Amino acid sequence: MHRYRSHTCGDLRASHAGETARLSGWVHRVRDHGGLLFIDLRDHYGITQCVVDPDSAAFKAAETVRSEWCIRIDGEVKRRSAETVNPNLPTGEIELFIRDLEVLGPARELPLPVFGEPEYPEDVRLTYRFLDLRRETLHRNIMTRTKVIADIRRRMGEIGFAEFQTPILTASSPEGARDFLVPSRLHPGKFYALPQAPQQFKQLLMVSGFDRYFQIAPCFRDEDPRADRLPGEFYQLDLEMSFVTQDDLFATMEPVIRGLFETFSEGKPVTQAFPRIPYAEAIAKYGTDKPDLRNPIVMQDVSAQFADSGFKIFARMLEDPKNRVWAIPAPKGGSRAFCDRMNSWAQGEGQPGLGYIFWRREGDVLEGAGPVAKNIGHERSEAIRAQLGLDEGDAVFFTAGDPKKFADFAGKARTRVGEELDLIDQNRFELAWIVDFPMYEWDEDEKKVEFSHNPFSMPQGGLEGLETTDPLELNAYQYDMVCNGYEIASGAIRNHNPEIMKKAFAIAGYDETVLEERFGGMYRAFQYGAPPHGGMAFGIDRIVMLFVGAKNLREVTLFPMNQQANDLLMGAPSEPTTKQLRELHIRLNLPQA
Secondary structure: OOOOOOOOOOOOOHHHOOOEEEEEEEEEEEEEEOOEEEEEEEEOOEEEEEEEOOOOOOHHHHHHOOOOOEEEEEEEEEEOOHHHOOOOOOOOOEEEEEEEEEEEEOOOOOOOOOOOOOOOOHHHHHHOHHHHOOOHHHHHHHHHHHHHHHHHHHHHHHOOOEEOOOOOOEOOOOOOOOOOEEEOOOOOOOEEEOOOOOHHHHHHHHHOOOOEEEEEEEEEEOOOOEOOEOOEEEEEEEEEEEOOOHHHHHHHHHHHHHHHHHHHOOOOOEOOOOOEEEHHHHHHHHOOOOOOOOOOOOOEEOHHHOOOOOOHHHHHHOOOOOOEEEEEEEOOOOOHHHHHHHHHHHHHOOOOOOEEEEEEEEOOEEEEEOHHHHHHHHHHHHHHHHHHOOOOOOEEEEEEEOHHHHHHHHHHHHHHHHHHOOOOOOOOEOEEEEEOOEOEEEEOOOOEEEEOOOOOEOEOOHHHHHHHOOHHHOEEOEEEEEEOOEEEEEEEEEOOOHHHHHHHHHHOOOOHHHHHHHOHHHHHHOOOOOOOEEEEEEEHHHHHHHHHOOOOHHHHOOOOOOOOOOEOOOOEOOOOOHHHHHHOOOOOOOOOO
């Protein structure tokens, strides 16, 4: 028999009854039932119930073991009686009667419990991540992540993509976030950067004649952490294709992602034909470029009903042509209590309030109620109700001003209404493409036109579009994929033409020397027969988070940092030694405490 096990803790079934088996694993829990000791033994594959009585030679040793001790057990497989079968365990029809027990690794008093998975402070969980990872839910999440990555690799290979590994030590990236810098010992005073993404390398692969590239790529960005973005590093499915249009790329990747979601959705419905929503439409309807389409609420512009109305606050705002009034319908939200609650929430978000109308029946007449309805009158209130398709017991909320300034809040209000009224179907995956992102935006601080997203995207209309269209009205071939309120991918058709690239950068105030200095490798490559190409990158961590229903990326990542970007397990970042600094020709200039 093998030194440690003949079977795993997930193997044994009723068909093994009467056999001798050897298992090794961790003590999940110990139960004393009037002389009989029950040890639930756990390994990577499952749990097996083991039993020992005082007549067994192993009983004395069994009495010493505690939770999370690592032990080996030899014993006889026996069927459980009908009333003791555990249908929740694959091994629930049997138990192992212990003949011999060996302690392989005793455990000190645990700093956090594994069994039962109670809530525990995150810093403790991260400091003892090796124990945290023994918890069933987190362990299962990590294995789901492994299966997702394997499934992605299989699907990408089946449609002709080749996997390449691009450099980790490289030059600064055009992605826009802060770089992690790595000092060079051989080149004093110079630094490498960890890649924010393999953006330039994957485009260079297309220039090099490799037609379809992908990589499960590590990316490094020195950003502030949040629930859906880890500090330090993350992984993405990075891909690029030559000789493709935007439609070609969508037609290639949509079946891959739909199939992936169907495989890991556990039966939840998945969008079949992904809608394409222009960026401007997404902002106007949902207040965000990553809308949760499970929420049925669609905002509408109702400015016409407030222009020259008795509701003077909005009427005066609308004297400025850039200002608008947006309506957020709230089906079945037509009570003063709910409307007041939403108004209080808005004030908590730093807003002066949230105007509203709710409808109730007064005799045979459906009347709008609330201060807004009183000020604009029945006819205008009725026009709003008809436009939005509302009825008795429904309500509507209003936001007003410059949409560029209030759209984000309006989107949050839409989400809040959907959550409060339980309108969001939690048991489905709604995917969509967001397309036609603006090529440029106005930088209020610098008082100049600036790239709004990826500077290497192809402007719609190419060189002619750049020369004949107001930059702030010009869209790019940029696109995102969104799911249930999360951006899960971003990409673009690339600007592979040096002349178009020079013009695009010139509009943003950068001359050719900037291209040569910051992006010289790629800029030079484009002058030697660059093919039209495009690609995108999918966030592996966010996709897995959606699959397992987690609310934080730390629940799908092996060894994450905490919110302060500290690795509590390994003690990073740490102070360098004097010798290390001397070898790197670096002198520290630390901020004063």
